[in-house]
Amino acid sequence: MRDFGAHRHPAVLVSRPFEKRPSISVLSTAHDRRVDWLRAGQALERVLLVATAHGVRASLLHQALEWPALRERLTGEHHTRPEHAHMVIRFGYGPEGAPSPRLTARQVLDDSGHAARADRFSSLP
Template structure:
């Protein structure tokens, strides 16, 4: 991925081959209630697990959802029709393998003794 802290000029931050054709996905719900937020979280979990199993990298782009006017724009398709409440913007694509997260072994965190 790009190193945003290494250079002061954007021209020194070229896109890598893995960034040339990412897909942006909108995760939407029919309503915007607490139950919809829960279902959106469950759907997001499924999307991330399936993407990982398929070797697809995912990035969550939540910044646009924090502004009411921008989120409203995401709720409409280019022809202007309303299509639901956008709960998350997901960037999907292929890229280099990242470092694994450190994990403790199951025996270190599970107490079978009661």
């Protein structure tokens, strides 16, 4: 069982059984240059936005990519062309998480409409 409320009030705890066959994807590029890192980041942004628009939850599983041997095995010899893994993503359905803290436009912009000084951003909860 997975506990989806470990950090919430005990009365709100919800448990669900693990999926029998979770969907796991590897985001990869043909090369491993800086421009590929940028494109992988842009692709990840798009994937996460589309998943969110369709009510699909995503978990980023980056730990395996921190070990070169594991990263190579994700997209290595079993593929027809060499690829370079940038992110492992688990997709599924589940309860909506808590929203991220956000500043209002007034908190970010000064009175003239320009970006406020960085020290004003310390008000994030």
